[in-house]
Amino acid sequence: MNVTGMYGYQSSLVTALSSQRDQLNDLEQQLATGLKSQTFGGVGPGRSQALSFQTQLDQAGGYQDSINLASTRISLLNTSVQRIVDIGSQMQQTFNTQSYNLESTGLTDQQQSASNGLQEILSIFGSNAGGPYIFGGKSTNASPVADMDSIINGVGSQAGLKQVMSERLQADQGTNNMCRLVAAASPPSPATSTGVSLAEDSATSPFGMKLSGITSALTGATVTQPTGSPKSESVDFSTGLPKSGDTVSFAFAMPDGTSNTIKLTAGTANDATKGTFAIGADATTTAANLQSVLTGSIQTVSTTDLRAASAVQSGADFFNTFQGAAPQRVAPDMSSGTASFATATSLTGGTAADTVMWYTGDQTNTNPRKDATAVVDSSLQVNYGARANEPAFAWQVQQLAVATAFDASNGTATTKAAYTDLTNRIQVNLDSPPTSKKITTIQSDFASSYATATSAKTRHTTEISTYQTMVDSFEQTDQTTVITQLANLQTQMQASYQASSILLKLSLASYL
Numbered sequence: 001m002n003v004t005g006m007y008g009y010q011s012s013l014v015t016a017l018s019s020q021r022d023q024l025n026d027l028e029q030q031l032a033t034g035l036k037s038q039t040f041g042g043v044g045p046g047r048s049q050a051l052s053f054q055t056q057l058d059q060a061g062g063y064q065d066s067i068n069l070a071s072t073r074i075s076l077l078n079t080s081v082q083r084i085v086d087i088g089s090q091m092q093q094t095f096n097t098q099s100y101n102l103e104s105t106g107l108t109d110q111q112q113s114a115s116n117g118l119q120e121i122l123s124i125f126g127s128n129a130g131g132p133y134i135f136g137g138k139s140t141n142a143s144p145v146a147d148m149d150s151i152i153n154g155v156g157s158q159a160g161l162k163q164v165m166s167e168r169l170q171a172d173q174g175t176n177n178m179c180r181l182v183a184a185a186s187p188p189s190p191a192t193s194t195g196v197s198l199a200e201d202s203a204t205s206p207f208g209m210k211l212s213g214i215t216s217a218l219t220g221a222t223v224t225q226p227t228g229s230p231k232s233e234s235v236d237f238s239t240g241l242p243k244s245g246d247t248v249s250f251a252f253a254m255p256d257g258t259s260n261t262i263k264l265t266a267g268t269a270n271d272a273t274k275g276t277f278a279i280g281a282d283a284t285t286t287a288a289n290l291q292s293v294l295t296g297s298i299q300t301v302s303t304t305d306l307r308a309a310s311a312v313q314s315g316a317d318f319f320n321t322f323q324g325a326a327p328q329r330v331a332p333d334m335s336s337g338t339a340s341f342a343t344a345t346s347l348t349g350g351t352a353a354d355t356v357m358w359y360t361g362d363q364t365n366t367n368p369r370k371d372a373t374a375v376v377d378s379s380l381q382v383n384y385g386a387r388a389n390e391p392a393f394a395w396q397v398q399q400l401a402v403a404t405a406f407d408a409s410n411g412t413a414t415t416k417a418a419y420t421d422l423t424n425r426i427q428v429n430l431d432s433p434p435t436s437k438k439i440t441t442i443q444s445d446f447a448s449s450y451a452t453a454t455s456a457k458t459r460h461t462t463e464i465s466t467y468q469t470m471v472d473s474f475e476q477t478d479q480t481t482v483i484t485q486l487a488n489l490q491t492q493m494q495a496s497y498q499a500s501s502i503l504l505k506l507s508l509a510s511y512l
Helices: 003-033 047-094 109-125 148-153 161-173 283-302 305-319 391-405 413-431 439-475 479-505
Strands: 181-186 195-200 210-216 222-227 232-236 247-253 259-267 276-278 328-331 346-349 373-377 380-383
Touching: 047 109, 047 373, 047 391, 047 413, 047 439, 109 148, 109 391, 148 161, 148 391, 161 305, 161 328, 161 391, 181 283, 195 210, 195 283, 210 222, 210 232, 232 283, 247 283, 259 283, 259 305, 276 283, 283 305, 305 328, 305 391, 305 413, 373 439, 380 439, 391 413, 391 439
Parallel strands: 259 276
Antiparallel strands: 181 195, 195 232, 210 247, 222 232, 247 259, 328 346, 373 380
């Protein structure tokens, strides 16, 4: 071998050692990380498939993150809504018992319970889930409800529920507590009148009691059912006088949609408290007696059952603000130059300047459930938005707020009667809400969304396991093979180093 050849061989040996060192480093890294390469370029022919599976793996992981966040919030919503349902059930039981126990606060014990329940519900509506407020629809940056004191009592120039109730009661009771009805002799001339007419005071007014009809068992009397605009009805004795014990019933529709019936019995004396009117010597006298007792009976209803019905309807006017509806208030009659609620004939929408807006969250005309969504799979999402003023929630808030705001503090027999009429309504409304106002429907929506998310999560868990296995098959090494290759390489490198060492010790003299 000539000198040039020897040094050429030595150079090749150094190059081989460098390559082996690179292989050694690569094998040691594979052994340490378990991966064939730190980049997809080093994976080999399967890199395109590995990339595809990794993309699907990342996508499934993203869905899982979305599901986990949505599931947490749905669970919180479900827990919150269930508590609202429980409060409603507790209040229904509270008002199921007729009692009047006035406390030092000026509220009865039942009213105090309603106040506590209302406060808790408003607190639930003002809760957030790690940042966003979950009962404000798409408006998530602030509590969507006002505080209870503002809602009940108002703030400055903004009327609260109590003021709205007061104005509505004046409008419903009307002049002289006649519930917006006019009782008069029929025909109008007292000298020749033989009957009694009862008419509504306005054809368009939503206030007061509305005529529903007369049921008569009066011997010889002629009854005319409600007709005309405004409606009127009458009882006439020109064809004969009633007998003692005969009855006549006047039915009315109340402001809140309930009904009331005044039943009067012919007898020997006029007594509105007992519901009897005296049979006179003639038709004119008998009609006058019936008119007197009917008027007194209507005025009694005005301060009892009508007062309760007016309060409940005021609650509906104040709290029904779903999808941007304005709270309704009585538009005072200004025809005399001063505001009169007793002669008002219409409602008007309250504004933020004059009325407390109990709910200030999202008011768009859309399905509240779609206010919050989570993509849980390709072409699949779950909806879990909620608004505190949805009809079902507002219905329950309305009952507790009206019960709290109703003034039953003076303890008179009339007030106690009105309070009983109110609590009967509250109990029924809590026990049997209209179909469109059942909170269980909202719970079903959340349960469906949660089930869909959970099902998707189960699928993705399986997919992630499968995708990870496929990615690992392309990216991960067989550690046993790597160890064997590493050992073989180390043996080769040791031999190469020995050869290199021998060559490096050669001199020209030893070569010659």
